[in-house]
Amino acid sequence: MFLTNNYNVTKCKEKQATPKAAFVFLHLVNEKTFYVVERRVAKLRVFEFIGGTILEAKEISQAVISRLPRYFRYLGELKDDGVERISSQELSTLMKVTASQIRQDFNNFGGFGQQGYGYNVEYLYSEISKILGLDKTHHLIIIGAGNLGQALANYMNFERRGFLFEGIFDQNPALYGKKIRDIEVQPMENLECFVKENSIDIAVLTIPKTGAVNVAEKLVHYGIKAIWNFAHVDLNVPDDIQVENVHLSDSLMKLSYNLNSNLK
Numbered sequence: 001m002f003l004t005n006n007y008n009v010t011k012c013k014e015k016q017a018t019p020k021a022a023f024v025f026l027h028l029v030n031e032k033t034f035y036v037v038e039r040r041v042a043k044l045r046v047f048e049f050i051g052g053t054i055l056e057a058k059e060i061s062q063a064v065i066s067r068l069p070r071y072f073r074y075l076g077e078l079k080d081d082g083v084e085r086i087s088s089q090e091l092s093t094l095m096k097v098t099a100s101q102i103r104q105d106f107n108n109f110g111g112f113g114q115q116g117y118g119y120n121v122e123y124l125y126s127e128i129s130k131i132l133g134l135d136k137t138h139h140l141i142i143i144g145a146g147n148l149g150q151a152l153a154n155y156m157n158f159e160r161r162g163f164l165f166e167g168i169f170d171q172n173p174a175l176y177g178k179k180i181r182d183i184e185v186q187p188m189e190n191l192e193c194f195v196k197e198n199s200i201d202i203a204v205l206t207i208p209k210t211g212a213v214n215v216a217e218k219l220v221h222y223g224i225k226a227i228w229n230f231a232h233v234d235l236n237v238p239d240d241i242q243v244e245n246v247h248l249s250d251s252l253m254k255l256s257y258n259l260n261s262n263l264k
Contacts, residue, residue, distance in 0.1 A: 064105050068128055070095065071105070075125040087118035137162045139199055140228075143215055144206035145170035145178065145185045148230060152204060153180045163202070167194055171211075188215075195222040202226045209233035 074095055078086060092099040106112050106119075112127055113119045129135055140158075142149045145168050152158075153165055168185050170176075175185045186194065194200070203224045205212050212231030219227060226242040229235055235243055 060108050064108055067097070067105055068132055071102075072125065072128045072132060072134075075121055075128065078121045079125050083121050085118050085120055088113070091119070134162055137164060138202050139164050139166050140202035140204060141166055141191075141194065141200050142168040142204045142206060143170075143188075143191075143219075145172070145175045145180070146206060149204070149206040150180055152206065153183070166198055166200060169194075191218070192222045195219070195224060200224065202228060204228045204230070206230045 074091070088099040088102045091097075091102055095102075103113070106124075109127070109131060112124050140163055142153055142165070149168060149170075153168055158165065165181070165183065168180055168183060169188050169191050170185050171188050173187070176187055178185045195203075201224065203219045203226075205215065205227060207215065209231045212229070212233050213235060216227055216229075216235040216237055220237050220241055224241070227235065227237070227244075229243055229245045230248070232247055232249065234245070237243060
């Protein structure tokens with residue numbers, strides 16, 4: 001252990017890297033269908049058993065995947081309201097998505113519905129949860145203890161979805177030791193050790209773009225599998241590292257465009 005800016009920094013032992021599997025089994029839909037995630041290229045694929053042979057059926061498009069969280073959110077609200085079943089037409093009215101699009105999306109995973117009955121809300125909610133990987137626990141850290149980083153750390157709903165906030169790091173010595181939900185802000189020198197010893201799989205970047213690329217490269221070296229990137233820069237990481245960019249100003253500019261288009 002050594003000291004940096006009067007804050008303890010712990011050295012950690014190197015751990016042997018474990019090989020990454022190409023696929024992660026997610027769920028058996030029925031006796032003929034299951035779906036998996038291919039980590040290395042962030043693909044969701046559906047496979048089928050035919051005559052005892054496993055055949056690749058289709059690759060699920062990113063457009064379909066991007067709609068799954070919204071389905072999950074609406075179904076969760078319906079479940080909380082005590083709704084037991086819902087038709088694609090009723091779900092269409094709620095979500096402003098065509099019923100045919102809903103059926104087509106769900107059919108990618110085996111359908112889940114029954115003609116004349118519709119969808120069992122609790123079952124469909126559970127299945128989409130599994131597809132999204134929300135039946136597993138994810139351990140995350142936040143890089144950047146500024147206003148955005150602290151706001152994300154204080155957002156309790158992430159934990160209800162299985163995303164556990166384990167640590168927060170910053171390069172500003174004035175923040176070292178500050179507690180956010182009983183977790184102290186640590187110096188960046190502790191990052192490698194912490195990631196390796198706590199099985200961290202997701203890092204949240206809430207730092208200026210000038211340092212984000214370098215930090216992302218270090219995170220990959222330390223074993224991080226996914227990055228939720230709020231820095232306004234595109235990261236250069238290997239294909240097997242999943243990155244979800246959240247550029248707030250891009251969203252605001254899109255809103256500005258739509259506002260101005262409607263005023264013409």
